[in-house]
Amino acid sequence: DQQVKQNSPSLSVQEGRISILNCDYTNSMFDYFLWYKKYPAEGPTFLISISSIKDKNEDGRFTVFLNKSAKHLSLHIVPSQPGDSAVYFCAASGNTGTASKLTFGTGTRLQVTL
Amino acid sequence: DTGVSQNPRHKITKRGQNVTFRCDPISEHNRLYWYRQTLGQGPEFLTYFQNEAQLEKSRLLSDRFSAERPKGSFSTLEIQRTEQGDSAMYLCASSLVQGSRHEQYFGPGTRLTVT
Numbered sequence: 404d405q406q407v408k409q410n411s412p413s414l415s416v417q418e419g420r421i422s423i424l425n426c427d428y429t430n431s432m433f434d435y436f437l438w439y440k441k442y443p444a445e446g447p448t449f450l451i452s453i454s455s456i457k458d459k460n461e462d463g464r465f466t467v468f469l470n471k472s473a474k475h476l477s478l479h480i481v482p483s484q485p486g487d488s489a490v491y492f493c494a495a496s497g498n499t500g501t502a503s504k505l506t507f508g509t510g511t512r513l514q515v516t517l
Numbered sequence: 518d519t520g521v522s523q524n525p526r527h528k529i530t531k532r533g534q535n536v537t538f539r540c541d542p543i544s545e546h547n548r549l550y551w552y553r554q555t556l557g558q559g560p561e562f563l564t565y566f567q568n569e570a571q572l573e574k575s576r577l578l579s580d581r582f583s584a585e586r587p588k589g590s591f592s593t594l595e596i597q598r599t600e601q602g603d604s605a606m607y608l609c610a611s612s613l614v615q616g617s618r619h620e621q622y623f624g625p626g627t628r629l630t631v632t
Contacts, residue, residue, distance in 0.1 A: 407559075435619045437619065437620065437621075439623075444625070445625055445626075446521070446523075446608055446610075446623035446624050446625045446626050447560065447608070447623045448623070449620050449621070449622060449623075452619065452620055492559050492560070494559070496619045503565075503573070503619075504550065504562040504565060504573065504575075505550075505552075505560070505562065505619070505621060506562070507559030507560050507561070508559050509557065509558055509559050510558075510559055
């Protein structure tokens with residue numbers, strides 16, 4: 404069963420606009436969430452994370468929102484740049500304090516057009 | 518460069534052969550993870566170490582797979598009697614257990630092709 408779901412396989416956004424990537428999870432034991440960006444032939448690169456005790460975390464152009472009641476999180480990129488074109492993975496972890504394994508979604512391919 | 522490194526980057530092998538991959542984590546990190554990624558999927562957890570102790574193994578890790586982390590530094594992942602279904606990207610990640618932060622930092626991966 405897919406405990407972390409990214410239902411949009413792809414997204415196209417114009418340069419300068421906002422990109423919104425969505426992620427849903429089913430396991431209520433997850434309490435830490437992360438977003439990774441992946442370019443072809445490279446490993447995933449950590450972008451931003453959020454603990455379940457927060458509902459928003461911001462880092463420069465990237466903001467992650469967490470809605471625990473809906474088991475939903477989203478990544479906002481503002482403004483989008485061509486270099487943001489990549490596959491974005493949502494990941495979740497449980498067992499706060501033990502830094503355990505990550506469970507990933509299937510990814511959303513973002514294309515930022517000129 | 519002080520990131521996670523993996524060798525080799527690519528490996529082509531014939532079915533039935535054994536292969537071994539190496540991962541060198543970020544030096545101060547005490548946790549090391551192995552994941553496998555196939556086309557169209559996200560990385561799937563295989564196993565992880567805290568220092569030299571292997572603390573968890575996924576059901577994906579069949580008896581043909583073995584991982585070691587001698588002395589708590591680099592790690593090796595060996596696949597014996599490879600099968601075509603083992604073809605995938607094998608990713609290594611490391612982290613520093615610090616409070617409740619769970620960020621893991623990934624290497625570039627080893628792409629395995631079994632013919």
